[in-house]
Amino acid sequence: xxxxxxxxxSRFTLVLLVLASLTILTLDYRDTGPIQGARGVAxxxxxxxxxxxxxIATPFRNGWNGIFGYSDLEEENRELRRExxxxxxxxxxxxxxxxxxxxxxxxxxxxxxxxxxxxxxxVVSEPLTSFDSTIEINRGAGDGIKExxxxxxxxxxxxxxxxxxxxxxxxxxxxxxxxxxxxVRLVDSGEVALAQSSGTDGNLEAREGVRSGTVVERGExxxxxxxxxxxxxxxxxxxxxxxxxxxxxxVEKTLVIEPIANLDGRYVVVLLCDExxx
Amino acid sequence: MIAARVALxxxxxxxxxxxxxxxxxxxxxRPNVVVLFAIVAALQTNAERGAVAGFGAGLAFxxxxxxxxxxxxxxxxxxxxxxxxxxxVVLRSSWMITLALVVLASAAATLLYAAxxxxxxxxxxxxxxxxxxxxxxxxxxxxxxxxxxxxRWAFGPEPRVRSRDQLIFR
Numbered sequence: 001x002x003x004x005x006x007x008x009x010s011r012f013t014l015v016l017l018v019l020a021s022l023t024i025l026t027l028d029y030r031d032t033g034p035i036q037g038a039r040g041v042a043x044x045x046x047x048x049x050x051x052x053x054x055x056i057a058t059p060f061r062n063g064w065n066g067i068f069g070y071s072d073l074e075e076e077n078r079e080l081r082r083e084x085x086x087x088x089x090x091x092x093x094x095x096x097x098x099x100x101x102x103x104x105x106x107x108x109x110x111x112x113x114x115x116x117x118x119x120x121x122x123v124v125s126e127p128l129t130s131f132d133s134t135i136e137i138n139r140g141a142g143d144g145i146k147e148x149x150x151x152x153x154x155x156x157x158x159x160x161x162x163x164x165x166x167x168x169x170x171x172x173x174x175x176x177x178x179x180x181x182x183x184v185r186l187v188d189s190g191e192v193a194l195a196q197s198s199g200t201d202g203n204l205e206a207r208e209g210v211r212s213g214t215v216v217e218r219g220e221x222x223x224x225x226x227x228x229x230x231x232x233x234x235x236x237x238x239x240x241x242x243x244x245x246x247x248x249x250x251v252e253k254t255l256v257i258e259p260i261a262n263l264d265g266r267y268v269v270v271l272l273c274d275e276x277x278x
Numbered sequence: 279m280i281a282a283r284v285a286l287x288x289x290x291x292x293x294x295x296x297x298x299x300x301x302x303x304x305x306x307x308r309p310n311v312v313v314l315f316a317i318v319a320a321l322q323t324n325a326e327r328g329a330v331a332g333f334g335a336g337l338a339f340x341x342x343x344x345x346x347x348x349x350x351x352x353x354x355x356x357x358x359x360x361x362x363x364x365x366x367v368v369l370r371s372s373w374m375i376t377l378a379l380v381v382l383a384s385a386a387a388t389l390l391y392a393a394x395x396x397x398x399x400x401x402x403x404x405x406x407x408x409x410x411x412x413x414x415x416x417x418x419x420x421x422x423x424x425x426x427x428x429x430r431w432a433f434g435p436e437p438r439v440r441s442r443d444q445l446i447f448r
Contacts (some may be wrong), residue, residue: 010326010359015357017333024348031310035347046296052299064302128300130308130388130410131395133403134344138293162344170344178344195402199401218286 022059036163042106043165050136054124116233124168133176135159137268142169144191147232151272154254155261156237157182157224158268171268172218173200174238174259184238184257185225192225195238195257203242204257212253216244233271284431285320288335290428291315296342298389299417306406307413310388311425312339314418317361317383318425320431323378325362332358346398353394357387376426377419385411407421 028035119141126137138143141164151159151171160171160179172179175196184195184206193209210216220241226234238255246253291311298311313337320328332354340347361383386410394423423441 010329010362013326014329014355014359017329018352018426019354021333021348021352022423023344028347029398035341039341039347046293046342050297053293054301055431057298057301105327125296126301126303127308127312128296128343128415130306130406131344131391131400132345132373133401146433171333172344177399197401 040162043168043170044162046167047166050125054199055165079167117144118269119145119272120267120269121145122168122267134170134172135171135180137171137247138167139270140164140169142167143270144272145169145270148213149273150232150236151268152271153261153268156239156259157232157257158261160232162272169270174204174261182238183225183232184222186210186214186216186241187221187223189216189220191216191271193255195222195255198256202237204259206255206257208252209255210255212246212251214253216241216253216255218243222255233273280340280433284331284429285334287428287432288315288331288338291425292342294341295339296362305414307410309421310384310414310419311331311418311421312336312350313357313384313387313414314352314380314421314425315389315429316358317380317418317428320358320361321365321379322362322426322429323362325359326387327365328358328360328362329355329440332356345395345400349368349391349394349400353387353391356390357383359384375388377422381419384415386413 003169024035090147101139117138121139122136123135124138127133127135137151145161145164146162149161150157151161157174159171159176161169162178163170175183175197177199179197181196182195182204183194191210191214193206194214195204195206197203198205198222206222218241222238224232224234224236224238226232237260239259242256242258244253244255291314295309295311299311302309310336316328316332319331323331333351336351336354337348338386339349341348361379364379364383389407390409392407396402
């Protein structure tokens with residue numbers, strides 16, 4: 001009898017906790033309530049511990065990688081040598097491409113990204129769980145970083161600032177569905193489309209904006225459009241067209257875009273502009 | 279006093295998670311010792327306390343993540359309650375049964391979280407799930423002993439009312 005009463009009470013507690021969780025989820029989903037404020041405080045409080053933890057863990061992590069990643073390093077070394085040979089061969093061609101891109105920028109009167117102020121940041125933390133896909137960088141509000149600013153590498157757009165927590169910021173990657181839409185432009189045809197993450201395969205998908213009559217070749221370069229619909233500066237490389245298909249009503253084309261930038265390096269650049277970028 | 283000690287263990291668990299365990303990625307999976315906290319709290323006490331401990335630790339961890347806040351709290355409350363209820367069914371306490379409960383509950387918690395995450399719009403790669411589940415289950419099995427020591431200190435010693443000669447299941 002007592003056991004049954006205790007079981008009933010624990011079930012009642014569980015129902016209360018589930019309802020509390022659902023309330024918090026709803027508040028967070030609607031971006032209301034104190035959730036964002038609490039997140040900022042929690043991130044700031046934990047930040048020094050994470051810095052200390054990084055300091056302590058780095059030698060162990062290097063040791064671990066040295067022991068278990070030796071064969072991977074060898075393979076990576078071979079791959080890098082092949083890549084270097086290929087780049088040497090493409091250097092002459094790249095010079096011509098750069099001139100063409102500059103010309104296209106001038107023709108389309110797009111803002112030149114080099115004029116935008118920027119700050120270099122180090123990636124100090126990878127995702128915290130297997131289901132989290134944001135990273136943390138070691139620059140924050142004191143460096144002029146605000147939410148929504150573009151994050152790039154030397155290859156192109158890699159993400160945007162999701163949240164600033166004191167001296168650090170969290171960045172949502174372009175391949176995360178939470179990144180949302182990015183207005184892109186096909187370099188050859190000049191067509192502008194809205195692209196978003198296609199899910200878990202690491203690619204982007206442009207579903208609207210490319211007319212069915214537009215000629216789109218596999219491998220065509222895609223850059224940010226810099227239009228009013230996008231908070232990202234124009235002309236930043238986004239990726240290359242991986243495949244092309246038609247929509248169900250055959251009015252437009254859908255494109256699968258392979259992002260050009262990745263986070264293999266330790267450093268990224270944050271463009272210090274938000275609305276002014278466009 | 280007990281609540282303060284449990285909160286202290288929860289905070290230390292989360293700090294260990296974000297500073298030492300989160301950077302470790304094995305075959306696409308990262309250990310998650312916050313799940314272990316909820317499981318062991320339930321094993322040390324009962325379903326109700328397990329659910330409350332899981333909810334509290336999960337909510338604190340949620341504030342550091344960029345997945346929807348409340349998702350970990352919801353999952354760990356359910357897992358804490360489930361483990362506590364399962365423990366009530368088991369009459370004899372042995373390290374094998376405890377370890378099996380930790381492994382099974384870790385796997386269940388991860389799958390439950392993945393399912394809830396999909397409902398709330400988080401992208402989850404189904405092909406990566408087996409590795410994620412395996413990494414979390416194995417890591418939690420390895421770390422269950424120190425977590426039991428910590429939570430035994432926090433909750434106080436277990437009441438010894440069970441006989442070793444009784445049946446394993448009711």
